Each structure stands twice: as structure tokens, then as C-alpha cells.
Amino acid sequence: MNFQPLTPELVAAFEQIVGQHHVLTAQGVEADVYADYGRDHTEDLHYAPDVVLRPANAEEISQIVRLCHEHHVPVTPRGAGTGLSGGALPVHNGVVISTERLNKIIEIDERNLQATVEPGVINQVFQEAVQAKGLFYPPDPASKGSCFLGGNLSESSGGPKAVKYGVTKDYVLNVQVVLPTGDIIWTGANVLKNATGYNLTQLMIGSEGTLGIITRIVFRLIPYPQQNIVLLVPFRNEEQAAAAVSEIFRQGIVPSGMEFMEREAIEWSSRYLNIPLTLPEDILAHLLIELDGQDLDQLYKEAENLYGVLEKYDIGEILLADTVAQKEELWKIRRNVGNSVxxxxxxxxxxxxxxxxxxxxxxxxxxxxxxxxxxxxxxxxxxxxxxxxxxxxxxxxxxxxxxxxxxxxxxxxxxxxxxxxxxxxxxxxxxxVQKPYIGIAIGEVQLELMRGIKRVFDPHGIMNPGKIF
Amino acid sequence: MNFQPLTPELVAAFEQIVGQHHVLTAQGVEADVYADYGRDHTEDLHYAPDVVLRPANAEEISQIVRLCHEHHVPVTPRGAGTGLSGGALPVHNGVVISTERLNKIIEIDERNLQATVEPGVINQVFQEAVQAKGLFYPPDPASKGSCFLGGNLSESSGGPKAVKYGVTKDYVLNVQVVLPTGDIIWTGANVLKNATGYNLTQLMIGSEGTLGIITRIVFRLIPYPQQNIVLLVPFRNEEQAAAAVSEIFRQGIVPSGMEFMEREAIEWSSRYLNIPLTLPEDILAHLLIELDGQDLDQLYKEAENLYGVLEKYDIGEILLADTVAQKEELWKIRRNVGNSVxxxxxxxxxxxxxxxxxxxxxxxxxxxxxxxxxxxxxxxxxxxxxxxxxxxxxxxxxxxxxxxxxxxxxxxxxxxxxxxxxxxxxxxxxxxVQKPYIGIAIGEVQLELMRGIKRVFDPHGIMNPGKIF
Structure with missing residues (x-):
């Protein structure tokens, strides 16, 4: 792609669109803030954008993108920057568009168990808002306290609840997108089933910001499971722990969490969190298992079945967390393995x-x-x-x-x-960071289809260039 | 699109590929069989294909499609022909490719709760095969006794279990496809989560045979719910029945079936099936509700909650089906409404x-x-x-x-x-049949994206032409 440099005229136009205060540059008054937009949570990488823009809504984003499309200027969409594959890094410089000001929960529709949000809403903020109404939005990446829902869609995020409840893509009904040409579209309808044309919604999810900028999301929600049980199961052999996972499902048990941690993972994380934890020397791995539902008696029945399966393995003493504090501590350890590493x-x-x-x-x-x-x-x-x-x-x-x-x-x-x-x-x-390896997973014919789709959406190749393929 | 007529040389080439017995024409010995391939379950429509081919596998389909691509001959993929929107009708004549001989269940992988099948497997045959192993494949359209799984993918089929378990698209992990160029690809991987490139799997599902021919499917399965309860709830007012639906979900109850039938629907169907059913005159609609799970006591608890919600509406006497025969009869009535109409x-x-x-x-x-x-x-x-x-x-x-x-x-x-x-x-x-109306649901910008995707997959426009847009 032949990109064009950012001109002072374009920067002036951006200032007109978003207001001077929301245009950040290396020379500007907020140079330190600006610098943060050049990195994310991926290793040690840094790429300097020419300019960072903080628009307020889809219309402003549309105007910005239309100018970039006309002038062949690269655009890198950015959520909270918690990504782990470098998706938000402006590798061709140009314009970074941050969605941080699109942070409103527009509606929680209790009649239809749906919610409409802007992409800059933090995952946990959204979870708590729907939980207050007895509803549940299950996908919760480890970074849930800071990551944005828009980024969750872009990377098709999962999290520990995915085993029972599915990943982000399974909760998205409809998405508003600013296309790389500046057009604003909705990809689908606010319904649970849709057999009307190609599935543009699922095409956007996991496209890592290369096909457009998500500006509004309609999620489906489910009733909040009121009860849960959490168990920490120590294994004397890592491979046995991994083998037990498959056996549990074959026995008809569907946990709402089923996390594997090597000995070092749990040790590093509990040390990092200052949580005292003494592991017998022969324990080499753990499974953290959560069961959830609406009825506690029912969960204890399921837990009995689970014990029956686990007994066949060479395990240590199972820790059953039965207070809220204990459960939270175990999950905290699991969530902080990445941070501790x-x-x-x-x-x-x-x-x-x-x-x-x-x-x-x-x-x-x-x-x-x-x-x-x-x-x-x-x-x-x-x-x-x-x-x-x-x-x-x-x-x-x-x-x-x-x-x-x-x-x-x-x-x-x-x-x-x-x-x-x-x-x-x-x-x-x-x-x-995984771009050099994509050919291992995806054949050349499929990659050529993906490149073709990219060209249909983004004829000038301006949207998050240098990613995926 | 400029299509070319089918030449005798091409027909001879098809005979070489699939064997003479599997090439059907209006002039051939099986002319009556051939004629069936010109219609489906959509109204009264009929379009005559030039030739019907019954290949045995993906490789044969690839060879056929490659020839059609080179010679600009239209190809209409066909499952069991139970579709209700005319998707399998060869409106531009040319070649119909039937997947009826690709009818093998290749593997039911109990360790991973996955199954690999060919597209010509009948939905119910597959359901019963996995159920015999304690596993569950929930999507079951009304035509489950005859419709093919490949067709279910193409139309993104649902069925009555979708309310709790989702539709076909929610069970597909990976698909093998013969592209309109003749290339054979897999769209994804056999995993529950996948953040590797664009979601070609979900793009294929619901594309109604316009992007390629599905030749193999990897499904995920879940444990079979061993228990269920079925209730028939009569309402004195159709709109109250529809309103109760939403309220049930708001109360945290997620039924595995929640079907609405107007008075006439249930009357016509029971008469059609010769099932005696006397409806009080003031009953104008019914909800057929199913609850399922692993534990019957638990289901009775849920049913109590359900009664609590329903009490608020102007209903007649609830019929609780508690024998297998009774439950089947109620579901049979529901499934046959379409046939009775x-x-x-x-x-x-x-x-x-x-x-x-x-x-x-x-x-x-x-x-x-x-x-x-x-x-x-x-x-x-x-x-x-x-x-x-x-x-x-x-x-x-x-x-x-x-x-x-x-x-x-x-x-x-x-x-x-x-x-x-x-x-x-x-x-x-x-x-x-819904093509004239698509502009009501989908804007011109989105349609142009879909047409662009179509061109990427099918540069000569040969694959199921005349459908969707």
C-alpha cells in the first residue's frame, strides 16, 4: 500500500471535527499521554502514531475515516490497549483513533434481555451494570477491569466462562461499524436468529480492526446464575490434570469454569499477590473448577458427580471454596498469572x-x-x-x-x-506478533479469500494496516 | 452474468467424473427422478436443470465445479430440497449438484464431544446417532426427518430448541467447502475458540450455497439432557400469549422449547394428524413449553416457577404431558402445523x-x-x-x-x-422468493459489501446464481 504523509491541513481538519483538546501529538501539551497510545500489553513494542484522535461518536469517526480514506492515511483503531497480539499498535504510524470517549451504556433492555453499548465501555463496568438487573454477560477476559468491549469484539475474546457460556461472538446480535470508506452501517438485526444475507456481524468480530471501527454493539444477555461453587484440585501430574478435563465433560458435567495452572503459574501468581499458599512438593498442576446455576442443592449434587470423576486421578486434597472471599481469592490468583509472569x-x-x-x-x-x-x-x-x-x-x-x-x-x-x-x-x-506464523494455520487459498474480503471493505488498505496477513 | 450453455462435451466429462448412472437428464432413463430436482418445498415453483449430478465426494464435486467455472455454467447445490425460500431451485438452469451420496457420519469423537459428518446426512439420523452415545445435537428444524445437515448450514436453520441451545451456526466448528473455483478448503479449526483470521466458517453458514458447496462439517456436541417436561398452555388472547413469552425469560426461566400456535394452527394440525383435540371456544392461542435438564426434581421446581408466572395471565387449564407418548404427540402437532397448512x-x-x-x-x-x-x-x-x-x-x-x-x-x-x-x-x-424484499432489511452499502464478497469467492458468478441479492 502507498500511504501518504499526514499534512498540517489534515490535522487542522481533525481539530475541526473532534476539537483541539482531543488531538494529541508528540509536540502537543499532552505529549506524555500521547506516548501511551504507541504501545499495548504486547511484550515491549512501541510504534509512534503521527496523531492520536479521541472522537466522541460515530459521526466524528466517520468524518475522520472518510478524510483518511481520501488521502490514503493509515488508521489504527484502539480500545483500552490491553491486547496481547499487538493489534492496536500503529505500525504504519498515521492516525490512532481511540474509542475511549464512546463509553456509554445506551440501554439495558430487560424486556428483551438485550443491551446496547458503545465500544469504549469497560467489560467489568458492563457486567456489573447488567448484573444489577439480574442479568448476565458472561465473556470476561483476564483484563476485564480495564479492557473495552469494542476490543473484546475485535479480538473475539474469551475468558474463563467461555467453557459453558461461549465467547464474545456468541453474545453479539448486531454491530454498528464505520467502514474504511467512512460509511456507517449496522451489520445485522437485534434478533436471536437471522437468515438474511451474509453474516457481516460475525465477519466483523475477530477481524482485529482491519475491516472498520465498531461504534455501537447490541448484545444478548441471559439470566444471572445466582449460585456457584469453586474447587481447587491439585494434581501430582500435569498430563493427568489435562486428561481429567476431557473426562469431566464426557460425564455430562459442564462447569462454568475449568482452568489449568502449572505449579509455577499458581506459585508466581500467589507470590505476586502476597497470598500465602503452601503447596505440597509433589503437586505439579491444578484445576480450578467452577459450577454455577440457580439452585445450590443442585450444584452440590453436581459437585458429588465431579468428585466421583476426579477420584480416579492421582490428586491431592481438593479445596472447596464456600465463602465469597475464598472464591474471589482463588479466581484472583488465576486472573493474575499473566501479570505475575x-x-x-x-x-x-x-x-x-x-x-x-x-x-x-x-x-x-x-x-x-x-x-x-x-x-x-x-x-x-x-x-x-x-x-x-x-x-x-x-x-x-x-x-x-x-x-x-x-x-x-x-x-x-x-x-x-x-x-x-x-x-x-x-x-x-x-x-x-503472530503474523509471521499465520501460514501454519491458514492455507494460501483461505488467506487469498481474506485479502479479497479486506479489499472489498477497504480498497485503499488504510484500516489497521500491517495486521493479520 | 453471461452464462454459457451446457455442451455435450461437458456432459460427457461429468459422466467420466461421477459415472453415467449419476448423471440425470430430461431425456435419460430416470427422467421422473430428474424432474424432482427442479422443485423444493417452496410454494409451487419449478425450474428445470439441464443436468443433475450425484457425485460421491468432495473431489468429484471439485472436478465438476472447476469445469463449470471454466465454462461459465451455473451450478445449483442441493441438499434434500426441503427449503422454504427456493434456495435449491436452479433458476438459471445449468447443473444441479445433489449431495445425497455424501451421507456418511465419519466420526463421533466422544473424547472431544465433536462429530465429523458429510453434508447429506439427515438431521434426525445424526441426532439419533449422537444420542445413542449420550450426546446432543440440538438444532432440529420441523423437517428434521428428511432435511440434510448441509442444507441446515446453508440456510442457518433453527428449530424449536434454538431458544435455549442456539441455532445451527452455534454448533459448527469447521467446514470443508468446494469453492466456486473448484478449490477445496477448510474454513477454520476443530476448536471451541478461534481468533485466527476472519471467520470464514460463519461466512459460509447462511450463505445459501452462493459461496461454495459444503462437503464436510465438524460439529460440537453437548451432553444429552436426560429429562424433560412438556406443557401446553391455552390462552384466551393471542397477544397475552406473546406477552407471557417475554415475562418467562425475565423471571430467569430458560425453556428448551417455547412455541406459539394460533388456534387455527393447532386445530389444522391435529385434524391433519387425526389426533382428537377439543378446544374450549374461548381459547385463541397456545404456548407449548418444554423444560429440560439432567434432574427431574429440578425441572419440577422450575415448572412451579413457570406456573407462578403464567398465573398472571388469562389462561385455560394447563396440560402437563408426563408420558413419553403424550410429549411426542404434542410436539408432533407443533411440527405438523406447516404440513397441515x-x-x-x-x-x-x-x-x-x-x-x-x-x-x-x-x-x-x-x-x-x-x-x-x-x-x-x-x-x-x-x-x-x-x-x-x-x-x-x-x-x-x-x-x-x-x-x-x-x-x-x-x-x-x-x-x-x-x-x-x-x-x-x-x-x-x-x-x-424473498429476494424482492431484501432491500427492506439490508441497506445498499451492506448489499454492496455482500456482492463484493460474492465476487471474491465466485468471480464468474456461477454458484447458485439468482439468489439472495
Whole structure:
């Protein structure tokens, strides 16, 4: 793509559209604020945008994008910047459009169990708002306290509830989008079933900001499950823990959470949080299991069935959390594994996913590849979905090994996922950092279809360029 | 599109690919069989294909399609021909490719709760095969005894379980497709979460055979709910029945079935089935409600809550079906409403869908439009999803009115759906017969995106031409 430089005339036009205060540059009064828009939560990367814009609504975004389309200026849409694949990084500079001011919950429709929101609403803020009305929006990435719903759609985010309730895409009925040409469209209708034309809604979800900027979302909601039980199950063998996951589902039990943590993952996180936790030496992994529903007696029955399945494995003593505080503490440990790894070491995170019964093979393969190439990894993730987050730890690796030498083992790892029926990202997206590997998961014919779709939406290639393919 | 006529050389090439016995023509020995491929379950329509092919596998389909692509010959993919929007009709003649010989269940993977099937497997055959292993595939259109799974994907079919379990699209993990160029691809991976590139899987689903021919499907399955309760609730007022639907969900009850039937719908169907049923004169509508789960005591508790909600409405005596035979009879009545309407009268069926709380307004609007234009309708459908099937009855309408005069009232009806946040098809698709109305539901910018996507997949426009837009 041939991009054009940003001219002073364009910057002046942007100031007209969003107001001077919402145009940030390296030279401006808020230069420190501006700098933050050049990075996200992906490793150590930074790319400087020419200008950061903070529009207030879809109409302003439409005007900005139309100008960028006409002048061939790159646009990088940005939510909260909590992404883990570099999707929000302005790798071709140009304009960053932040959705932070589109942060209104427009309506919670209790009659239809639907909600209409702007993309800059924080996931947890939305969850709490609907919960106050007895309703439930299940998708909750680890970053739920800061990530935006628009970003959740763009990366097709999951989270621990996905095992029972599905991921973000399963709750989106309709999306308003500013296309790369500046046109504003709705992708569907506010209904639970829709057989009217191609599914543009699902095409937008997971397209990582390359097909347009999401400006409004209609979600479906479900009744809030009033009761839950949380168990922490220690295993003496990582692969047995992974194997138990598949067996639980085969027995007809569908937990609302089914998280796997290696010994190191739980140790690092509890140390990071200052939560005292003494693990017997022979415990090598844990499953954190949550059951939920409307009836506590029913949950205890299910828990009995669950104990029956777990008994067959070589496990330690199960911890049953029965106070709200205990449950929250266990989930807090799980949610902070990623932060604790980030705090302890430079790392690269791979977001592998396989059919859930193949998890033991994946885990064994990760460790074997690590031994062969000389790196350590901390593994944890959403075992019920077969979604394993593999954190490769920098440790004593040389610059050469860290910057170039890991390509081959990561390729081996991804090839293993694909050979097991899986793929290279379950919920983080391809973005920038997984782009070199996409050919492992997706064939050239499919990539050519995707590029074709991209050209249909974005003939000048201005929207989040340099991502996915 | 400029299509080319089918040459004798091409027919000879098809005979080479699929074998002479699987090439059917108007002049061939199986001319009567051939003729069936020119119609489906949509009204009275018939279009004659030049040739019908019955290939055995994806490779044969690929060879056929490649030839058609090169020679600009139209291809119409066909499942069981049970569609209700004319999607399988060869309106530009050319080649019909039937998937009837791709009818194998390739694997039921109990470890991963997945199954791999060919598109010509009958929905009910598949349901029963997985149920024998304690597993559940919920989507079950009324035609489940004959419709193919491939067709279910193409039209994004629903069925009565959708209210709790979602529609076909919610169970598809991965699809093998022969593209309009002849290339064979898989659209995704066999995993529950996938954030790797654009969602080609969901783009294929509901594309009504215009983007390629589905040749293999990987479904996710869930544990089979072992228990259920079925209730038939009579209402003295149709709109109250529709209003109760929304209230039930607001009270945190999620039935596995929630069907609405007007008095005439239930009368026609029970008469058609020779099932004696005496309805008190003041009963104008029914809700058929099913609750399901793993525990019967739990279901009775839920039923009590349900009674608590229903009490507030002007209802007759609730019939609780507690034998298998009784439950089956009630469901049989519901499933045969469509057949009984077809048996009683020429009709046109509209597959409207709105947010569920808007059903009373839709129902009221339908009757009002009917009164104004002088037609009767029989209404029934999946009330839990807001999906109302409106059968416009021919009755004494003139040819002029039937063939042309209904356009305006149908437009009014569809505009009403859209104004209520809904759309013009919930689960039947646009196909041929709803094509004139698509502009009511989908704007020109969105249609242009869809046409662009179509061109990316099908540069010569050969695949199911004349459908959707």
C-alpha cells in the first residue's frame, strides 16, 4: 500500500471535527499521554502514531475515516490497549483513533434481555451494570477491569466462562461499524436468529480492526446464575490434570469454569499477590473448577458427580471454596498469572488452542520442544476450551536466541497445535506478533479469500494496516 | 452474468467424473427422478436443470465445479430440497449438484464431544446417532426427518430448541467447502475458540450455497439432557400469549422449547394428524413449553416457577404431558402445523423475526394488515426467539391478488419487523422468493459489501446464481 504523509491541513481538519483538546501529538501539551497510545500489553513494542484522535461518536469517526480514506492515511483503531497480539499498535504510524470517549451504556433492555453499548465501555463496568438487573454477560477476559468491549469484539475474546457460556461472538446480535470508506452501517438485526444475507456481524468480530471501527454493539444477555461453587484440585501430574478435563465433560458435567495452572503459574501468581499458599512438593498442576446455576442443592449434587470423576486421578486434597472471599481469592490468583509472569520476567505468550482431549499431548509437546531448544515455559489457561496460554520465559536466553532463535520452536509448537486439530490463537488474535506464523494455520487459498474480503471493505488498505496477513 | 450453455462435451466429462448412472437428464432413463430436482418445498415453483449430478465426494464435486467455472455454467447445490425460500431451485438452469451420496457420519469423537459428518446426512439420523452415545445435537428444524445437515448450514436453520441451545451456526466448528473455483478448503479449526483470521466458517453458514458447496462439517456436541417436561398452555388472547413469552425469560426461566400456535394452527394440525383435540371456544392461542435438564426434581421446581408466572395471565387449564407418548404427540402437532397448512390450502410463508418482547406488536400488525388487504393468515413459530412463521392463506383470493397484490402487504409486514428491531428471515433464508424484499432489511452499502464478497469467492458468478441479492 502507498500511504501518504499526514499534512498540517489534515490535522487542522481533525481539530475541526473532534476539537483541539482531543488531538494529541508528540509536540502537543499532552505529549506524555500521547506516548501511551504507541504501545499495548504486547511484550515491549512501541510504534509512534503521527496523531492520536479521541472522537466522541460515530459521526466524528466517520468524518475522520472518510478524510483518511481520501488521502490514503493509515488508521489504527484502539480500545483500552490491553491486547496481547499487538493489534492496536500503529505500525504504519498515521492516525490512532481511540474509542475511549464512546463509553456509554445506551440501554439495558430487560424486556428483551438485550443491551446496547458503545465500544469504549469497560467489560467489568458492563457486567456489573447488567448484573444489577439480574442479568448476565458472561465473556470476561483476564483484563476485564480495564479492557473495552469494542476490543473484546475485535479480538473475539474469551475468558474463563467461555467453557459453558461461549465467547464474545456468541453474545453479539448486531454491530454498528464505520467502514474504511467512512460509511456507517449496522451489520445485522437485534434478533436471536437471522437468515438474511451474509453474516457481516460475525465477519466483523475477530477481524482485529482491519475491516472498520465498531461504534455501537447490541448484545444478548441471559439470566444471572445466582449460585456457584469453586474447587481447587491439585494434581501430582500435569498430563493427568489435562486428561481429567476431557473426562469431566464426557460425564455430562459442564462447569462454568475449568482452568489449568502449572505449579509455577499458581506459585508466581500467589507470590505476586502476597497470598500465602503452601503447596505440597509433589503437586505439579491444578484445576480450578467452577459450577454455577440457580439452585445450590443442585450444584452440590453436581459437585458429588465431579468428585466421583476426579477420584480416579492421582490428586491431592481438593479445596472447596464456600465463602465469597475464598472464591474471589482463588479466581484472583488465576486472573493474575499473566501479570505475575510479566512482573517476574520478560516473556512471550502464545495463545494455543486444540480440541480439549488433545491438551495432554500439547502440554507434553511444549515441554519437549522447550527442552530441545533450551527454554522454560509457564503454562496455564482455559482447559475446558482446550485453550492453553504458553508463556515462554526469557530467563538466561541470549539476545540472539530471544530475538531470532525462538522462531523455529514457536513454529514447531504451532505446527503441533494444527496437527492436533487446533490453531494458533484461541482468543488473543493474530495482530502483529503472530503474523509471521499465520501460514501454519491458514492455507494460501483461505488467506487469498481474506485479502479479497479486506479489499472489498477497504480498497485503499488504510484500516489497521500491517495486521493479520 | 453471461452464462454459457451446457455442451455435450461437458456432459460427457461429468459422466467420466461421477459415472453415467449419476448423471440425470430430461431425456435419460430416470427422467421422473430428474424432474424432482427442479422443485423444493417452496410454494409451487419449478425450474428445470439441464443436468443433475450425484457425485460421491468432495473431489468429484471439485472436478465438476472447476469445469463449470471454466465454462461459465451455473451450478445449483442441493441438499434434500426441503427449503422454504427456493434456495435449491436452479433458476438459471445449468447443473444441479445433489449431495445425497455424501451421507456418511465419519466420526463421533466422544473424547472431544465433536462429530465429523458429510453434508447429506439427515438431521434426525445424526441426532439419533449422537444420542445413542449420550450426546446432543440440538438444532432440529420441523423437517428434521428428511432435511440434510448441509442444507441446515446453508440456510442457518433453527428449530424449536434454538431458544435455549442456539441455532445451527452455534454448533459448527469447521467446514470443508468446494469453492466456486473448484478449490477445496477448510474454513477454520476443530476448536471451541478461534481468533485466527476472519471467520470464514460463519461466512459460509447462511450463505445459501452462493459461496461454495459444503462437503464436510465438524460439529460440537453437548451432553444429552436426560429429562424433560412438556406443557401446553391455552390462552384466551393471542397477544397475552406473546406477552407471557417475554415475562418467562425475565423471571430467569430458560425453556428448551417455547412455541406459539394460533388456534387455527393447532386445530389444522391435529385434524391433519387425526389426533382428537377439543378446544374450549374461548381459547385463541397456545404456548407449548418444554423444560429440560439432567434432574427431574429440578425441572419440577422450575415448572412451579413457570406456573407462578403464567398465573398472571388469562389462561385455560394447563396440560402437563408426563408420558413419553403424550410429549411426542404434542410436539408432533407443533411440527405438523406447516404440513397441515400446505395440505389445506395454497399458502405463502413468511419467516419473520423480532426481539421477543415485540411479538405482540408483530402479531397485532399481521392481523391488521391482513384485515386491510383482505387475507387470512395462520401464525405459529418459535416464540422464545421472536421467530413467527406467518402463513398467508390463499382462500378466495383472486389470481391477480395472489400473484401480484400481496407484494405490498408483505412489504408492510417486513417493514414492521424491521421497525421493531427485527428482520425478514429468522431461519428460512432469502433464497429466491424473498429476494424482492431484501432491500427492506439490508441497506445498499451492506448489499454492496455482500456482492463484493460474492465476487471474491465466485468471480464468474456461477454458484447458485439468482439468489439472495
Amino acid at each position: 510479566r512482573y517476574n520476567s520478560v516473556y512471550k505468550e502464545e495463545d494455543t488452542v486444540v480440541p480439549r482431549a488433545e491438551l495432554p499431548k500439547l502440554l507434553k509437546g511444549v515441554k519437549e520442544i522447550g527442552r530441545r531448544y533450551g527454554f522454560n515455559s509457564v503454562c496455564y489457561g482455559h482447559a475446558g476450551d482446550g485453550n492453553l496460554h504458553i508463556n515462554i520465559i526469557r530467563g538466561n536466553l541470549s539476545d540472539e536466541m530471544w530475538n531470532h532463535g525462538l522462531r523455529e520452536p514457536i513454529k514447531e509448537l504451532f505446527r503441533l497445535c494444527v496437527s492436533l486439530g487446533g490453531t494458533i490463537s484461541g482468543e488473543h488474535g493474530i495482530g502483529l | 400446505r395440505y389445506n390450502s395454497v399458502y405463502k410463508e413468511e419467516d419473520t423475526v423480532v426481539p421477543r418482547a415485540e411479538l405482540p406488536k408483530l402479531l397485532k400488525g399481521v392481523k391488521e394488515i391482513g384485515r386491510r388487504y383482505g387475507f387470512n393468515s395462520v401464525c405459529y413459530g418459535h416464540a422464545g426467539d421472536g421467530n413467527l412463521h406467518i402463513n398467508i392463506i390463499r382462500g378466495n383470493l383472486s389470481d391477480e391478488m395472489w400473484n401480484h397484490g400481496l407484494r405490498e402487504p408483505i412489504k408492510e409486514l417486513f417493514r414492521l419487523c424491521v421497525s421493531l428491531g427485527g428482520t425478514i428471515s429468522g431461519e428460512h433464508g432469502i433464497g429466491l
